[in-house]
Amino acid sequence: MNQQTDILNIAHNQPFMLNELSVLQDITRSVPGSVHYSIKRYRKDPQWNMEDTGMLVYNYEKNNLADNYLELKFCVTGNVYCYEKQSECDFCKMNASKTCVEKVNSIDVLSFSFKPSYLTQFVGGTKQRNISDEVLSFTHTTSFSKLLPLCGKTRMAIEGLLNHNYSDTLENIFINAQTQILLLYSLDCMLGDKEEVFTCKFLANEADREKITKAREVLIQHIGEPLTIKELSRKVAINECYLKKGFKEMFGTTIFDFYQSQRMEHAKYLLYEKGLSVTEVSMLLGYSSISHFSTAFKKHTGIKPCELLLR
Template identity: 65%
Template sequence: MNVYLQNYMLQVPNILDLAQKRPVMLEALDILHEKERQTPGAVQYSIKRYSRIPQWNAEDMGMMVYHYKKNEPAACYLELRFCVSGNVYCRGKEQECLNCRNGLTKVCSEKEDTIDVMNFTFLPEHLLQFVKSPRSFSFTNDVLCFKHPSSFTKILPLCSRVRVILESLLSNTYTESFENIYINAQTQMLLLYSLECMLGDKEEETFSCKFLANESDRDKILKAREVLLEHIGEPITIKDLSRKVAINECYLKKGFKEIFGTTIFDFYQSQRMEHAKYLLYEKGLSVTEVSLMLGYSSISHFSTAFKKHTGLKPCELLLR
């Protein structure tokens, strides 16, 4: 694996400079759209869509940046950076441009070719939830636990799965709470696929569960994930979930674990707690309100689950 090791004072080049193969003056670019989130303990991200200059020929690329500082765990973090060109953005999107709404994008006067720059920052407290055994030794485990002793930057190939996730993040039409739930789930998959790309895993998928060779059955597992996200505030049993997607409970549990690398319960709890952070910190809701919105029978049950996932009591997040 071709990883460039540096000391902890890592100087990371601007990914847009690398994609364009020359320095780019960001202040001179016309920014079409941007969004960001800085919730403590959650994935922090920024998405910026720039109007593409016609003579530009930027390459699509990704980058993983591992920031490590010995004896300062709070200063460690992992970044995913991406630059994607060739997409289209409608300036009238917020007002539902009539032509785009009617599928007439070819004649839309508001349409702009874009270069999209995305940055996702994963903090130690967020990454540790994905580590089942901190004592196991592997490069991926060392990175997630911040045991790898040197900072590094790694250029990532954009495989088809990463491209699909990036496109979904750019084009989703969700707003407010639904957008937060959706982005939480997609960024976890983005991290998984990026780690696989970094390790050079083959893009072709092979499954130990034989039934997953059937595309229809794989689609049912993907649909189950969507149903779980739709029920963040109203807990759903595995029995009901299997009925909704028309698949055997045993196949559902095994298939979900193989495709997403986690159990249905752990995935569901993770998404609920990530959304709870957003509701508490970004929306300013009370612990009582969030507990009710997420379907908990008592505040104490919610507080216990939140602390188990984040290491903090809900009220402690509000003080940050």
């Protein structure tokens, strides 16, 4: 499979030096008979100007069919990662989430590679074929790569891959399903440079779409400091109504549901990886009481926070 730094270079608009990249997380796995995938998380320097980027790579080797593959690559920013993995740091002990130097912005790079033996099952038996049929059946005889826009549906599929709760067999089923969705959206984009059609007319304005995307980043940055819709709308300079409607359309979820999901994923990390108590996590995430936190956690994960600590 190709090296992942190429999608990073495109998203950054200039090449990275090897010593610039600090790896926070590195997952490489295969779903039997389906997809080989990797998810890498890098520490993001505040000075880097990164753009969320997608790419489809089609590799065709006439004289060596075993080397044929189709690969999807994505580079997304805006997620927050706690750099202190092994033990509770002083910032956590002091509840200093605003000034914590260990909680950093990150860059997620995802890669999904498919072999012809898996992709040919999707090709229909019609005589009239388009470029998607040729690619999936590997009858297109020229290698190519194509940049892909990251629409709201694609972002939600990527979000699911980064934040799911499945393991073992169920994880394989989930990964397989999500990657098929990403494959569908990517091939649909490849058929033509069609602009995404929004129900909310104001989203036709690129500046307004950027404000909605910025709102998502602000929510993640304030994971332990809940914001009201009014406060969030002021931070990104957009009308409250536009913010709520635009967020739902672009990301497929409400602001509240998205924020709760992010908080609970961070809570799982603090409880399971860092070993903090339920009381400490409740305070760090800005809950007024432990019972409110426990109720929200169980609603999101299906278990109580104390049950996670026992695993």
